[in-house]
Amino acid sequence: MKWTHLIIHHTGTEEKDARQVREYHRRLGWRDIGYHYVIERDGRVVPGRPPSMRGAHCLAGGMNHKALGVAVIGNLEARPPRPEQLAALQELAARLMAEYRIPVAQVLGHREVPGAATACPGRFLDLGRLRAVLARPEILYLVQVGAFRERDRAEQLASELREQGFDSWIAVR
Ligand SMILES: [Zn+2]
Missing domain, CATH: 3.40.80.10 (Peptidoglycan recognition protein-like)
Structure with a gap:
């Protein structure tokens, strides 16, 4: 068929x-x-x-x-x-x-x-x-890992994740 x-x-x-x-x-x-x-x-x-x-x-x-x-x-x-x-x-x-x-x-x-x-x-x-x-072309699963008052700490976590091979970016809310 x-x-x-x-x-x-x-x-x-x-x-x-x-x-x-x-x-x-x-x-x-x-x-x-x-x-x-x-x-x-x-x-x-x-x-x-x-x-x-x-x-x-x-x-x-x-x-x-x-x-x-x-x-x-x-x-x-x-x-x-x-x-x-x-x-x-x-x-x-x-x-x-x-x-x-x-x-x-x-x-x-x-x-x-x-x-x-x-x-x-x-x-x-x-x-x-x-x-x-x-x-929808695809489903995306987002993982949020942290929220910080200080930008430096956010940058630090983001760079650690990148070192481990994960895409990461900083968003503000
Ligand atoms: Zn029917």
Whole structure:
């Protein structure tokens, strides 16, 4: 499969876990759970159907053949995603974008696919903000090591850090 899009869903009901979603989809007569990944309530990412299998999550736009499907468990029309779920979604989406070279403009909520008549993934999932986070070229982790009243002491620490091979700079606040 050539995956060019990533479609974000919510499950729309408060299932207990991915297994329950999978059992439900199998009862519908599907070969497997419709999504490729499910994000559980605690932020755990559970593999759904393998990425080698076409999706069963978004008929509109022929997306089942073009898009990996990720579902967040819960009704995000009624409540916001849990912080753990949002963090997991950002991380997973960033990983899939890198792995399959999916541009951020092709990371869509189900409802954003032309022809899809659905509220999925719910009004509490901010897709614009998700894309803004994913569009950042990189994440930077800053370490602050000290605050001094005397400039000399700040210079001293900064030069010691540089000697040890760390970039360091002095800021004023
Ligand atoms: Zn959906």
